[in-house]
Amino acid sequence: MSETWKTVRHRTAIGRSALSVPVRQALADRQLTPERTILDYGCGRGDDVRALEQLDRRVIGWDPYYQSESLIEPSSTVLLTYVLNVIEDPAERRETLEHAWKLAATVLIVSARLTWEKSKVRGEVFGDGLRTCRQTFQHLYGASELRSYVEEVTGAKVVAAAPGIIYAFKDDSARLSYLAQRIAPDAAWLASADTVSAIAALVDYVERRGRPPRIDEVPHKTAQLLANFKPNELKRLVRDSADADKVAEGAKLSTLNTLLYLAVELFNGRGPFSSLPASVQLDVRAFFTSYREACRRSDRLLLKLRDTGYIRGAMAAxxxxxxxxxxxxxxxxxxxxxxxxxxxxxxxxxxxxxxxxxxxxxxxxxxxxxxxxxxxxxxxxxxxxxxxxxxxxxxxxxxxxxxxYVDSTNHPLLHRKHEFLAPDDPAAPRYRRLTESELKAGLYENPHLIGTENGWEAELIRCGRALRGHRLVRRPAE
Incomplete structure (x- = not known):
């Protein structure tokens, strides 16, 4: 850089009364599980570290200003939370990311502020960012820019967990498991207090998945309660107790979810069968003649995504x-x-x-x-x-x-809410009744006017109507 100014970086570290957004996301995505070690690299004041400790996570935090005495050790999960955007030197920024990547045994979680926050940052142009009046620096990333940068520096297949939050996986099996969980989250097993409820839980699983579970898919307590049954006895009990239609529907859903997973994995770089999560391997064996057949079908699905006519037909159907x-x-x-x-x-x-x-x-x-x-x-x-x-x-x-649209004085708004939902959504009938009464009152006669608050209010006045919750009533005479 031609300029020699150095930022006062520790001023960007804010105090938090709750977990940061990236850490909340990582917890929800099961990337900060109790069995993993966690390093918060550039932890600032350490509020995320203390909150994770209260959740019984094995976490250490290091920061060059606030916690420089902490011992930096390689960890399963490394957090690099809002660090890259405050480093004014691009070479040092890259070195920081490279070092964080070396410290991560399983996944590096990188987060940064995004360009849409520009209105919150005031300053003058400096290098590839802004120098603020507090003598701090901010490089605001485009969401795709951050993803590409992390991918390029780490050389890993990365996944965007949320805008401005990138997961770079060292362990490809961890990446595949994460993708599988995003596509078809595991449904909770029914509680098992005795043998009868354990059998009910097993039947429920078979109805939902369309196949019996492998032993390592069964919760420990449920497995203990079923341990006295021979495999053939359990098969007979499930066959006699399960609803055949529900099992068929579960098999159909699992088949479609497997195709969806394999198509997404090809979009992100597909691996061999042995690299798939165990549950996906079982689904492939249960619902396809071979892994090759499953991949062939998912490839056709991905090709259909490029066919505009097919997409329009799917939307219409x-x-x-x-x-x-x-x-x-x-x-x-x-x-x-x-x-x-x-x-x-x-x-x-x-x-x-x-x-x-x-x-x-x-x-x-x-x-x-x-x-x-x-x-x-x-x-x-x-x-x-x-x-x-x-x-x-x-x-x-x-x-x-x-x-x-937070500061808008005339927000766009929705009509016909029931149309956005599934027909059997519990709220749909109530919303449908409102739409029918609005149609009857003539409120949709000028569709070009009703898309915003002001236009909608004008049409309500024209038609002599007002809303009380989800009921349309006559407007009181003024």
């Missing part, structure tokens, strides 16, 4: 979501009910750019390949919820964008 001339909009509660190719569409976007922590509706475009996650925090309480933010990724360029 979807039993969930609101179809518009440009996109399919699906509520979070219904996303897993989309056709498998559309689930793949959304998952590929999430692996590339990370789903935001808070989102309500996924928007899948017909043309091109782009997914947006829209946040409507009051979807279930507001009859016409206002949008709070939008996070989008273009799957062709992997460029991302973020739009905040």
């Amino acid at each position: 979807s039993q969930v979501g609101k179809l518009t001339p440009t996109a399919l909009y699906v509520h979070q509660r219904a996303v897993d009910r989309m056709p498998t190719v559309l689930r793949l569409y959304e998952h590929c976007a999430s692996i590339a750019a990370g789903r935001p922590a808070e989102w309500t509706v996924a928007k899948l475009k017909h043309q091109g390949r782009a997914v947006s996650w829209l946040e409507y925090p009051d979807f279930d309480t507001d009859p016409h919820p206002r949008i709070q933010s939008s996070y989008a990724v273009d799957l062709q360029s992997l460029e991302t964008s973020h739009t905040s």
